[in-house]
Amino acid sequence: MLLIYEPESAYQGEAGERRLTEIVAKHMALAEELIAAGIQKGGGGLQGVDTATTVVTGGGQQTVHDGPFAETHEQLGGYYLIEVDDLDEALAIARRIPVAEGGKVEVRPLMREDD
Amino acid sequence: MKTTDGGQIAAVRPRVVAALAARFRDLDLAEDAFSDAAAAALVAWRQQPPGDHAAWLWRAAVRRAIDARRKAAVRRRAQHDLRQPEATPEELLIAAREPIPDERLRLIFVCSHPALAPDTRAALTLKVVCGLSTERLARAFLVSEPTMLQRITRAKRKIQAAGVPFAIPEPADWPERLDAVLSTLEVAYAQAYEDAALTEEAAPFTAEVLRLSGVLAEVLPQEPEVLALAALVRFAEARRPARLDRYGVMVPLEDQDPALWRRDLMVEGAGLLERSAEMGRLGARQILAAIHAAHLSRAETGAAPWAEIARLYDALIAMRPDVVVQVNRAVSRGKAFGADEGLRALAQLADEPRVQTWRPYHAARASLLNQAGEHEAAIQAFEAALRLSPPQAERRFLEQRMAEATRSLRGGRATFG
Incomplete structure (x- = not known):
């Protein structure tokens, strides 16, 4: 499991768009190589944190919030990749993911070809 | 008449924009198409008033939305040579002749x-x-x-x-x-x-909330909290004409002249609250609406039923244990059972860090202290409230009350020589 962290600002503006095109081309080349070698099992780009929604479990309740998981206290412990029609369906599954008290599940759409 | 046309447009807007948004799955497109249609309506209706305002706007807006979609699709194809637009204009025009979906x-x-x-x-x-x-x-x-x-x-x-x-x-x-x-x-x-x-500026804004809460009560008539919210907004709006005196100074609820309250809204609100209560599912908004109704009953009885209001706040605080409710509960206890009882309820809040910067807390405290005859402490509380930038009408009200407290303080001292 490889997780990519980057500043979103790097891809904003005209220079950012050029950089994005370059980086995406590099991703595709790398992925092609890794898939051919039988190493890569899956992957994808995520849309910006602007599109993030988080389900918080705590105090016997589950609540939905705007925005990404932002604490430094908890650590990323795993991921599910699902395909559903809309955010409500994704949130319904996010609620079913077992987490410890205070656990959070962030929901982020993947980039689509037409984005 | 122009104002009537504007009013008609505003009245049907929620329904038409919602139908557009549902059909085109695009909020911006729905809003833009409706604005264009409304602008066209203001010109066209002067020549010939339509039989059905909503249907006219719906047809015009659907046509505009289709045009916009087609233009965007042409641009997109030119750029990417990708996919066709989702629906043909003919299909959508057929849809436009159907009744507007709610x-x-x-x-x-x-x-x-x-x-x-x-x-x-x-x-x-x-x-x-x-x-x-x-x-x-x-x-x-x-x-x-x-x-x-x-x-x-x-x-x-x-x-x-x-x-x-x-x-x-x-x-x-x-x-x-x-x-x-x-x-x-x-x-x-x-x-x-x-x-x-x-008052002037916010009136159209509150009119929209009034309308929207009515729409919600219309489409969800089985939800007691929905009806209660619609009642609550009507009760609060009914008091608007009495909230300022002729010098622009805020008049607190208990000093308002009931003759100025709007009967139409009071009656509407009472009907909604009654239907909400009949469903037998108690909620926070229902209790809040009942508190408003109790205040408004002064129009019939001449006196606010403070003991009943205090009891309702006891019920409300169990469901909504927040600072706003606690402060209002303290004020009602002060009116019902004396200033000391009110101050005791308010004292439970003194450790809450948030209330120190929250104006209604200091204003309520000032008024209770004044009622208790503790004018010096009241003046300090008035000062604290005034430091938290109240709106103009409230500022003038607080200043007036503070001046009265100051006079009482001097008067009090004078008698003691």
Whole structure:
């Protein structure tokens, strides 16, 4: 499991768009190589944190919030990749993911070809 | 007449914009198409008034939305040589001849989705459903216009990108989602209500919340909290004409002249509250509406039933143990059982760090201290409230009361020599 962290600002503006095109081309080349070698099992780009929604479990309740998981206290412990029609369906599954008290599940759409 | 046409347009807007948003799955497109259609209507209706205003606007807006879609599709194909537009214009024109589907509730659910920031939901709902301008929203929510525009734009982008569905929530999600909608409307109304001096300016804004809460009660007649919210907003609005004196000074509820309260809204609210209560499911908004109704009963009886109001606050605090309710409960106990009882209830809050910077706490404390004859402490509390930048009408009210307390203090001292 490889997780990519980057500043979103790097891809904003005209220079950012050029950089994005370059980086995406590099991703595709790398992925092609890794898939051919039988190493890569899956992957994808995520849309910006602007599109993030988080389900918080705590105090016997589950609540939905705007925005990404932002604490430094908890650590990323795993991921599910699902395909559903809309955010409500994704949130319904996010609620079913077992987490410890205070656990959070962030929901982020993947980039689509037409984005 | 122009004002009548404008009024007709505003009245049918929620229904038409909601139907457009449902059909085209695009809030911006729905809003733009409706604005264009409304502008055309203002010209066309002067020549020939339509038989059905909603149907006229719906047809005109659908036509404009299709045009816009087609132009965008042509641009897209030119750039990427990709896919056809989703539906043919013929199909959509057939749809336009059908009765306008009622999608208002779905639109309200989209705009109040918990995946959107709470402070944005109310603004987005008022913008999209009621057509309030960004400028007016910025003023009502006390932020700059660019900030408001940014919030709205971001929320719309998120709805699109995150895939917020244009749907009525599943039964399992219903309580949370309905509560988000009702809180959204409550926030919207509170924003408009806060400044009594905004009477003129906030009147159209509160009229929209009044309308929207009525729409909600119409489409969800089986939800007691929905009816209670509609009642609550009507009761509060009924008092608007009495909230300022002729010098522009705020008049607190207990000093208002009941003759100035609006009977039409009081009657409407009473009907809604009665229906809500008949369902036998008690909620916080129902108790709040009952408190408002108790205050308004002074119009018939001549005296506010403070003991009953204090009892209702006891019930409310069990459901909503927040500072706002605690302060109001303390005030009601002061009126019902004497100033000491009110001050005792308020003292439980003294350790809450938030109340120190919260104006209503100091204003309530000042008034209770004054009532208890502790004028010196009251003056200090008035000063604390005045330091927290009250709106003009409230500032003048607080200054007046503080001056009275000062006079009582001097008078008191004089008698002791």
